[in-house]
Structures are given as structure tokens and as C-alpha cells.
Amino acid sequence: MPFDTDTAWPAPLKTIFEVSRATLGTLEHRYYGPYDKLLNYCFDGFDYFVAPRAPPRDDTTETVDFVVYLIVMNQHRQPVFLIEPISRCVPAMMTFFIIAPLPILYSLSSIGTNMRVYIGDAATMTLNPPRVTTSPNRVLDRKYLEDAWNxxxxSAEGxxxxxxxxxxxxxxxxxNVNNPCMHLQFTLTTHPLICPQDKFIASSLPESPAVARVGCRDRA
Structure with missing residues (x-):
């Protein structure tokens, strides 16, 4: 069932999401596998690969800041597609823009299976929809999710x-083919205050170095 010729999501893939949604356990473990499977279905073959970031330990004190995070890279380890919301850390996105091989870098923010697409323009280093400023104490406005992850x-539209x-x-x-990245290290974040039960939101590369790190070194 090649993605390039399919006209709808395969039923077995939907089943994986449905079973995972009903499974007890942390949000990270529920959706980590399903989204990994979805991306590998979309990017089969050897031109691209999916790089995951492991969920945090159960005893971490930063549970408000972790979720599943996945990145699709080309053969040169350059990012071409992200699953995470990138609205909180513009400096980190600058790093992505520098090493991204395409003029547009897409990022998918997901709450459960609800998604929002971010479009990053590498030439202008701008984001659409634009960054949403949040409170430093991580208390989100009641309208933060309104009409965003709809x-x-x-679905067929998805x-x-x-x-x-x-x-x-x-x-x-x-x-951009002359800036291969040999090392990328990421951490993902959840917001349980706004993500009850099976819903999660990936948050991109928070400002705290204890929460997220990005590194890039050229090929030796």
C-alpha cells in the first residue's frame, strides 16, 4: 500500500491509532508508535528516515514539558518535516532553517490526532501561522486552542x-545541500493542563537548556 498512490489512510493504520488511543499509559507511549508508523508509511524507501526522541523518564520533574517528537530527515541528516509545535522557540527554528535543504520547512503540531500545520520560510526565516506568545509561567490563555487544531x-482532509x-x-x-547535519538532539514537551486524557501537544524546543538541546556539527 504505497502512500504515493493511495487515496486514503489504510484501515490498519487507523486501527493502530484507535487501539493506542484506548490504551492505558502515558500520553507519550500512546502516540509515539502510531505517529512513527504514519511517517514511515509516508516516507518509505531509503531517501528519508524518521528520527525519534525518547520520552522522558517517569520520575522527571519536567513532565509539563515533554511529548512525543519525531523528525523526518533526508539522507544527509537534514530536517524536511517535523511533528511538534514550533511556536515557542524562534531561535531554535533558526537552526532548523539553516540546515533545512528545502525552501519551506513544514511542522505538524498535534493534539491527539487533531493537527495544525506550521509553514517555515527558510529564506525569510518566518513562520506561518506566526508564533503565539505565552505566559512565562506556562498558563495558557483560554482561547489558545480555539480554531487551531481543527x-x-x-480524516480525508487530513x-x-x-x-x-x-x-x-x-x-x-x-x-541547501552543503550543510549536512551530523547530530541533532531534541526533547519534546507536553502540556497536561490543556491536554486531558488522550490529548497531547508537542511543543518545540523550549528555551530552558535543561529541557531541550540542539546541536549541529559538520561532517568530519
Whole structure:
């Protein structure tokens, strides 16, 4: 069942999400596998690979700041697609823009299976929709999620949007091929105050170095 020719999500993939949604356990462990499977289905073959970041330890004191995070890279270890919201840390996105091979870097923010697509322009180093400023004490405005994550990734609309993104990634000639990244280290974040039960939100690379680290060194 190749993604390039399919017209809808395969039923077995939907089953994986449904079973994981009903499974007891931490939010990270519920959705980590399903999203990894979805990305590997979209990017099969050897031109791209999915790089996961392990969930935090159960005894971590930073549980408000962790979620599942996945990044799709090309063969040169350059990022082409992210699953995480990138609205909190513009400096970290600058790092992504510098090493990204394509003119547009897409990022998917998900709350359960509800998604929001961010579009990063590497030339202007801007983000659309723009960054949302949040309180330093991490108390989010009641309207923070309003009309934002209103597309289910498993719906027909979600499939069409993901296919549009994947087709762009696979068919767009690279504009940055001389800056391969040999090492990327990421951490993901959850917000349980706004994510009850099976819902989660990936938060990109928070400002605290104890929570997230980004490193890049050129090929030796």
C-alpha cells in the first residue's frame, strides 16, 4: 500500500491509532508508535528516515514539558518535516532553517490526532501561522486552542493535507545541500493542563537548556 498512490489512510493504520488511543499509559507511549508508523508509511524507501526522541523518564520533574517528537530527515541528516509545535522557540527554528535543504520547512503540531500545520520560510526565516506568545509561567490563555487544531489527521482532509506536504518534500529540488547535519538532539514537551486524557501537544524546543538541546556539527 504505497502512500504515493493511495487515496486514503489504510484501515490498519487507523486501527493502530484507535487501539493506542484506548490504551492505558502515558500520553507519550500512546502516540509515539502510531505517529512513527504514519511517517514511515509516508516516507518509505531509503531517501528519508524518521528520527525519534525518547520520552522522558517517569520520575522527571519536567513532565509539563515533554511529548512525543519525531523528525523526518533526508539522507544527509537534514530536517524536511517535523511533528511538534514550533511556536515557542524562534531561535531554535533558526537552526532548523539553516540546515533545512528545502525552501519551506513544514511542522505538524498535534493534539491527539487533531493537527495544525506550521509553514517555515527558510529564506525569510518566518513562520506561518506566526508564533503565539505565552505566559512565562506556562498558563495558557483560554482561547489558545480555539480554531487551531481543527483537522483530524486521520480524516480525508487530513490525508489530503499530509499528502500535499509529502509530495512537496519529495518533488522540490533542494536549495541547501552543503550543510549536512551530523547530530541533532531534541526533547519534546507536553502540556497536561490543556491536554486531558488522550490529548497531547508537542511543543518545540523550549528555551530552558535543561529541557531541550540542539546541536549541529559538520561532517568530519
Amino acid at each position: 483537522v483530524d489527521i486521520l 490525508f489530503v493535507k499530509i499528502k500535499e506536504i509529502v509530495n512537496f518534500i519529495k518533488t522540490t529540488p533542494p536549495v
